[in-house]
Amino acid sequence: MTEELKKKVWAFSLPMISELFVQQLYSIIDIAIIGRYLGAKELGAVGNAANIIMLFLVASGGFEMAVDVMVSRLLGAGKNKEKVAMARDTLFLSAISGLVLVVIAWISLPALYKAVSLPENMVGDALLYGRVYLFALPIIYIYDVGRAILISNERAKISFYLLATSSILNLLLNLLFILVLQLGVLGSALGTVLAQGITMLVTLYLLAKMDRQEEEPVSPKPDLSWTKIKSILHIALPTIFQQFSITFGATLVQAWVNPFGQEAILGYVAIVKVMNLARIVLVGFAQTLTLMTAQLLAAKTYSAVKAVYRYCSNVSLIYWLVSSALSVIFCQLLAGMFFDPGQNQAAYSFFRVYLYAFVGIQLFSIFKFLNEGLLRSMVLMKEYLYYNLGELALKLAATWLLLTPLQTNAFWGAELGARIICVLGSTILVIKEIQALEAIKKAG
Structure with a gap:
């Protein structure tokens, strides 16, 4: 990985992450002020x-x-x-x-x-x-x-x-x-x-x-x-269509949370906001990967594509390690942005368990987002859509099946399971596509 490529990664990613962060502030401000006041x-x-x-x-x-x-x-x-x-x-x-x-x-x-x-x-x-x-x-x-x-x-x-x-x-x-x-x-x-x-x-x-x-x-x-x-x-x-499907899935999960009562609703609303905020850095690097590798693939510099992927992975893993440690340590403070953990102990319990599970979900999310970024840059939009909607369908089906035996633990359990399966599938596809491109270049 050359210094020039590293500088390009940061030049692309920092503005994207900043804009995504500001966008997330909108909904977080509303929810935090309403919850606290x-x-x-x-x-x-x-x-x-x-x-x-x-x-x-x-x-x-x-x-x-x-x-x-x-x-x-x-x-x-x-x-x-x-x-x-x-x-x-x-x-x-x-x-x-x-x-x-x-x-x-x-x-x-x-x-x-x-x-x-x-x-x-x-x-x-x-x-x-x-x-x-x-x-x-x-x-x-x-x-x-x-x-x-x-x-x-x-x-x-x-x-x-x-x-x-x-x-x-x-x-x-x-x-x-x-x-x-x-x-x-x-x-x-x-x-x-x-x-x-x-x-x-x-x-x-x-x-x-x-x-x-x-x-x-x-x-x-x-x-x-x-x-x-x-x-x-x-x-x-x-x-x-893609955004509606994802949003409809989130609404359906909320509909399954609501019958568990006000405390579960509080915990779920809060953890969703925290998770969305935590994913911003990963999404920013994935979008950067799409932009940079699209140019590198056009130039057939496949070794540079791999180098950029590895660099984005390493930076994302460092971010995951630091952010996960901080979120676990300051779990109560994070929940306190939205509700009083002392007065809403059941909500805090829901929030805390989901947050701990999110550490694992976030780890696999690194490779989910980066793999999807590569699929976009390869213009494999059909496969990109299949993995997105396939994971959503798997998550919803697993949640519905696990609701009775696991109760509220079904929500994070289904999300983690679906994420692992789809990351494995997308990783295999990305490796095969890169190998095929390298073989074509070598033969030509």
Whole structure:
């Protein structure tokens, strides 16, 4: 592994990890403030509402992917006028999709809460939070796709500043509405929506300013012809399907947790936030691996591909060792970010056991994410999708089968088992693919 490659790994990974970290702060801020200042019931309500809300946010990720791919291609081809038009049309289509989903979400929300077995004493707060948040879907879609347009136009730093500003606003507005104005769960939803609304307006201003700098002006009127819509959806729909499947799986697991009562709900909501935060570094290195090895594979420098994989693995293992030790030592402090471990001892017990199991899950996650990163760089998207959805299906099936004999231990047990099996499968596939490429190079 050369020093140049090491520098590239860090140059790619640090901005990605920083952005992913700031993104995670959004949901953690909401949950932490609600849990500490409003109470256990409100935390459980908002935790469940957040899972349902994510079902209606997944389309945004698809439109972001469409912008990333199509605008980047047009930019690389020097087709600036078509690039601006494509960004404009995707932005309009995402806003329309957000409006349609608002109606669907408002109508279906009570039935969805009933379907996930949300306790009756949490339904009122969950409905209030969910409806206020979901009312802002068009704002969120425009904001997310707008940032993706900035990134695809090589303005990633501006996008990061917008994200950081939005997170800071979210924190300040949540504290204002909950602690000062005493608006409760409503205040948390309003704070998040207003933070995204303000940064959406700034994003639109920056996009308009960027468009004015183009040599050829483009009409602001969108071209939403069926041909244009199909070209956008061709890229967006696979991503939407994948993200919806994963989000639906998380919602289903939450539905199985809810019958165990408020304490289990508290512990589960908290541990999910901690796990999502802990995975950020691993995901950042996996995305770095995808970007770097795509270039190295094109150049047929397979020894460099292996070197980058090993380096990312070693750094990830060091991170896993340090973060695991710290999380076990400060387990009570981590739980205390979301609820009072002394008052909610059963919730803390659930949290602690899952956290200890997560040490093993996280170890295998290193190779899950890195293997998936290599599959993406090899453009083996079908295999990548199969392993993702296959692990999800295996995890859900195992959870359902283990619920009766293992009770709450079924959740971490199924996740660990599914992760091990799929890592073994993806590792075998990656090794075979690299060996096949090396054989072709040697023969040619």
